[in-house]
Amino acid sequence: MRARVYVTLKPSVFDPQGRVVADALQTLGYDDVRDVRQGKFFEVELEAADRGVAEARVAEMAAKLLANPVIESYRVEVL
Amino acid sequence: MKFAVIVFPGSNSDRDAYHAATAVVGEQASLVWHKDTDLGGADAVILPGGFAHGDYLRSGAIARFSPILPAVSAFAARGGPVLGICNGFQVLLEAGLLPGAMVRNRGLKFVSRLVPVRVDAIDTPFTRSCSEGQVLRMPIAHGEGNYFADPDTIATLERNRQVVFRYVDDAGQITAVANPNGSAHAIAGICNAERNVVGLMPHPERACEAALGSADGRAVLQSVVKAYAEGLVAGRPAIVR
Numbered sequence: 001m002r003a004r005v006y007v008t009l010k011p012s013v014f015d016p017q018g019r020v021v022a023d024a025l026q027t028l029g030y031d032d033v034r035d036v037r038q039g040k041f042f043e044v045e046l047e048a049a050d051r052g053v054a055e056a057r058v059a060e061m062a063a064k065l066l067a068n069p070v071i072e073s074y075r076v077e078v079l
Numbered sequence: 080m081k082f083a084v085i086v087f088p089g090s091n092s093d094r095d096a097y098h099a100a101t102a103v104v105g106e107q108a109s110l111v112w113h114k115d116t117d118l119g120g121a122d123a124v125i126l127p128g129g130f131a132h133g134d135y136l137r138s139g140a141i142a143r144f145s146p147i148l149p150a151v152s153a154f155a156a157r158g159g160p161v162l163g164i165c166n167g168f169q170v171l172l173e174a175g176l177l178p179g180a181m182v183r184n185r186g187l188k189f190v191s192r193l194v195p196v197r198v199d200a201i202d203t204p205f206t207r208s209c210s211e212g213q214v215l216r217m218p219i220a221h222g223e224g225n226y227f228a229d230p231d232t233i234a235t236l237e238r239n240r241q242v243v244f245r246y247v248d249d250a251g252q253i254t255a256v257a258n259p260n261g262s263a264h265a266i267a268g269i270c271n272a273e274r275n276v277v278g279l280m281p282h283p284e285r286a287c288e289a290a291l292g293s294a295d296g297r298a299v300l301q302s303v304v305k306a307y308a309e310g311l312v313a314g315r316p317a318i319v320r
Contacts, residue, residue, distance in 0.1 A: 013182060013227055014185070014261070016184070016185055016186070016187050020187060065136070065140065068137055068140070070178075070180035070228065070229075071227055
């Protein structure tokens with residue numbers, strides 16, 4: 001089974017990289033850009049009996065290692 | 080006394096810390112590989128600077144799972160003095176031995192220069208020889224040294240006087256310009272509630288001899304030597320003298 005994990009800085013944490021990307025997009029003429037948040041993306045291949053099990057396992061992995069809960073939040077998607 | 084300097088794959092200040100502990104302050108030290116599981120009877124532990132495990136995932140995120148970390152945590156829990164320098168500080172944060180996290184420097188650039196750092200707490204084993212408000216000139220060299228914690232954690236740190244070092248200007252004042260990375264409350268280093276675990280982004284071990292541009296960092300290592308001589312450090316399973 002394959003799962004995707006999206007990790008981003010929490011809204012309360014300033015994201016200087018996202019800010020610079022947003023500025024660059026505006027410089028390119030994308031005046032409609034209000035904000036950009038940069039994050040990380042993981043694809044995890046795992047063996048799991050069903051989607052529920054896979055989702056629980058990957059969420060646990062995200063909480064323990066893939067994201068740092070002090071500064072980041074995550075979202076898990078099982079394909 | 081005997082220092083243990085932990086060596087991770089990617090550490091690059093391990094030899095500097097070893098040199099400072101031995102040649103500069105005249106004590107014993109051993110380099111302890113991250114796959115070892117005991118500290119060899121050390122009286123103080125240094126987690127050195129560098130890029131442990133290439134800083135993959137996040138700085139310090141992989142190193143915190145090293146086989147040596149349980150021994151470091153147990154040593155810290157017994158009251159033993161632990162110093163995390165730069166990447167070593169990041170490892171302590173990831174391991175939960177100190178609160179908070181590091182994010183990318185506000186200016187996005189890796190910053191490498193000598194900066195003034197004010198000592199705001201002298202009741203830790205690593206600042207005992209300093210005076211309150213003393214300004215030490217030490218180098219920083221990091222891309223992710225922008226200290227972040229939620230407002231409650233910051234308030235707790237301030238209330239308990241756990242902020243040990245702050246970035247200041249040459250006059251010892253906190254200013255926006257003197258903050259090299261955007262750290263909350265100009266935090267350069269903190270300690271745990273018990274005060275025996277200290278982490279800082281500046282490199283005291285790289286500022287121990289005049290030839291390096293500053294010898295101010297020597298006070299950090301001399302402090303723990305003094306604390307040890309006064310019998311103020313714990314940590315070893317059994318005290319053997």
